[in-house]
Amino acid sequence: MRYVIVGAGAIGGAVAALLHEAGVEVLLVARGATLEAVRREGVRLTVADAPERSVPVPVVAHLDEVVWDEARDALVLAVKSQQTEALLPALAGVPAGVPVFCLQNGVENERRLLRLRADVHAVVVMMPASSLEPGRVLLHSGGRPGLLDTGRYPTGTDAADEAWARDLGAAGFDVVARPDVMAWKRRKLLLNLGNGVDAAFADSPDADALDDLVRAEGEAVLDAAGLPVVSAAQDRERRGTLLRPLVRRDEAGSSTWQSLALGAGDVETDHLNGEVLLLGRLHGVATPANRLVADAVHRLVRDQGAPRSLDAAAALATLGAARA
Missing domain, CATH: 3.40.50.720 (NAD(P)-binding Rossmann-like Domain)
Structure with a gap:
């Protein structure tokens, strides 16, 4: 071909x-x-x-x-x-x-x-x-x-x-x-929900916790929608040792991070976290963490903010206050 x-x-x-x-x-x-x-x-x-x-x-x-x-x-x-x-x-x-x-x-x-x-x-x-x-x-x-x-x-x-x-x-x-390629692609979508966290928030245990939240919401909406998705264990087995640890980490941020770093003016967030927001609204599942991350990324794009410049602790506090 x-x-x-x-x-x-x-x-x-x-x-x-x-x-x-x-x-x-x-x-x-x-x-x-x-x-x-x-x-x-x-x-x-x-x-x-x-x-x-x-x-x-x-x-x-x-x-x-x-x-x-x-x-x-x-x-x-x-x-x-x-x-x-x-x-x-x-x-x-x-x-x-x-x-x-x-x-x-x-x-x-x-x-x-x-x-x-x-x-x-x-x-x-x-x-x-x-x-x-x-x-x-x-x-x-x-x-x-x-x-x-x-x-x-x-x-x-x-x-x-x-x-x-x-x-x-x-x-x-x-x-x-x-x-069943789409079941595998939905697992990749769940991993990509962390792209916005990587792009917008400084590395920290709080950023890791926010990453866990957006993915948990993603799992919940896919389940509510009845959409097949392979397990995390299947995904780990597929990767195995074929993809070894990253080199030159300073140039290896997510695709969303790269868009922000380049000042591209647009990002794929609406097709990642936005997919979770869409499914959540269609099936009555709350997705506040994905909404927060999507808003944060869009704000950085609009204001030409630096990637990884936001504080995940403050974001988690906002989520906690909203739930209280």
Whole structure:
């Protein structure tokens, strides 16, 4: 297959570079300073503690520049979830038979795309990576670069999933094609609820406690909604020793932390903590911790505040007062 990857940040840039190095045909779609950097120097990739290397990945500025081959192409969305909506008009020019892989956090992208396309695939992104400079990507795992399990949305697997597993495996990733991929993606959503805590609040035991609260609320709303989710034990077993402890922690914050650090002006919080708020409102489950974290992140975005500048102890006190 050829993979047309939209988004050349930490995830999309690294996947494109490693596929290219493995001899798998790939085309990046990038914009702005990242487009210019990749055109000039390729994707500057650092894997764990290895020296940085430049990978000359082919890149274009727009999807309408792609000459599609419906028999072998796949489209990969590697933009953050809040950026999916803006891409939808451009998908009109992508042939209907081209499968779309959502290499994204959250659980709404696939549902949104299924309104427009029949062949949609979810990917569970377990991949510690960062990109704080255009065209420069760091992978922080000392083991496999990432685990990228996939399956059709809403259920099942097909030949495209098997091709994804084969090609990404050749590039060093660990991939399982899963008919119940969304149950795994919901577990990843629960882990991602802590992204807002990591982005907004200084490291402390109180921040850890707030992290526990948002995840407990997430478990409660998924249960109330009757949505399947794999257990934390299954998730730990899947990761095993494949993803080793992060290196260069100063550049390894969550994707939400990276957005704040870059002053991106938007974050994926509404697709993470916001998903819990939505389900809570639909099913009558209180979610005050997720509301607090979402509000804190949006306030930092609006005020151009520094990441990890808030006090989690004060946030917990606010929650306690609200419950009293």
